[in-house]
Amino acid sequence: MDHNQKLSLLKKTAIFRNTPETDLAAIADILDVISVKPGDSIFLKGDKGDSMYIIQKGVIRIHDGAYTFAFLKKNEVFGELSLLDAETRSASATCDKESTILKLEQPPFYEILAKDQEVLKGILQMLCRRIRALDEKSAHE
Amino acid sequence: MDHNQKLSLLKKTAIFRNTPETDLAAIADILDVISVKPGDSIFLKGDKGDSMYIIQKGVIRIHDGAYTFAFLKKNEVFGELSLLDAETRSASATCDKESTILKLEQPPFYEILAKDQEVLKGILQMLCRRIRALDEKSAHE
Numbered sequence: 001m002d003h004n005q006k007l008s009l010l011k012k013t014a015i016f017r018n019t020p021e022t023d024l025a026a027i028a029d030i031l032d033v034i035s036v037k038p039g040d041s042i043f044l045k046g047d048k049g050d051s052m053y054i055i056q057k058g059v060i061r062i063h064d065g066a067y068t069f070a071f072l073k074k075n076e077v078f079g080e081l082s083l084l085d086a087e088t089r090s091a092s093a094t095c096d097k098e099s100t101i102l103k104l105e106q107p108p109f110y111e112i113l114a115k116d117q118e119v120l121k122g123i124l125q126m127l128c129r130r131i132r133a134l135d136e137k138s139a140h141e
Numbered sequence: 142m143d144h145n146q147k148l149s150l151l152k153k154t155a156i157f158r159n160t161p162e163t164d165l166a167a168i169a170d171i172l173d174v175i176s177v178k179p180g181d182s183i184f185l186k187g188d189k190g191d192s193m194y195i196i197q198k199g200v201i202r203i204h205d206g207a208y209t210f211a212f213l214k215k216n217e218v219f220g221e222l223s224l225l226d227a228e229t230r231s232a233s234a235t236c237d238k239e240s241t242i243l244k245l246e247q248p249p250f251y252e253i254l255a256k257d258q259e260v261l262k263g264i265l266q267m268l269c270r271r272i273r274a275l276d277e278k279s280a281h282e
Contacts, residue, residue, distance in 0.1 A: 085269035090276070110258060117255055127268040128226035134275035135231070 058099020
């Protein structure tokens with residue numbers, strides 16, 4: 001998987017959709033490509049987490065034991081809160097169908113955030129949008 | 142209101158509680174002190190926002206027309222999402238009892254975020270904690 005393929009995948013994710021391509025190049029450089037088979041565990045609920053994953057192809061199940069929260073497919077992202085705050089994982093992630101996923105780790109990502117205001121603004125906007133959406137949802141329940 | 146008083150107020154807020162004092166000094170330097178009287182509008186729902194406020198003393202009402210969401214008191218913060226993403230205000234803020242509030246604006250704050258990883262980590266952790274708490278709340282509703 002070459003640099004341009006990584007770049008093109010980043011552009012399709014909700015988290016980096018609005019980040020300029022020049023800024024994404026630095027992130028593409030620090031992505032690790034991982035192949036997983038059905039049943040492989042990516043992380044367990046309660047693990048200390050400091051990385052996020054992007055699905056290039058395949059299906060990943062997000063679950064708590066037997067209870068499934070979501071089946072995630074290509075261009076979807078998981079584990080992004082732990083990328084930012086390094087808290088423990090609130091759910092497990094297990095490969096459901098043969099998948100290729102890209103891993104983004106916290107230390108090099110924080111260096112990019114500190115250097116690049118556009119990436120930083122994109123991340124902060126994404127987080128604020130989620131809080132606004134959840135606030136709105138809980139106000140109407 | 143001098144530098145040390147501003148610093149001591151920042152340390153009491155949820156958003157900056159875990160930020161080292163040396164890092165807070167730069168933020169204390171860019172706070173504007175504003176006095177408001179009962180009935181004074183601080184911002185209206187729908188305004189474009191790019192600043193956050195910290196209450197030093199008094200009471201501020203957060204509302205949508207006649208419907209009140211909250212009465213906020215000393216050491217409490219409001220408008221913090223707009224500080225970060227510069228979206229429109231989701232509620233109005235009006236002075237309820239004579240208050241002194243400190244205003245923190247986005248452009249100088251972003252410069253500090255880019256220079257200071259500790260402040261940046263504190264902000265990202267605060268946002269992630271809110272998302273985790275709201276996620277948990279909506280999972281149990």
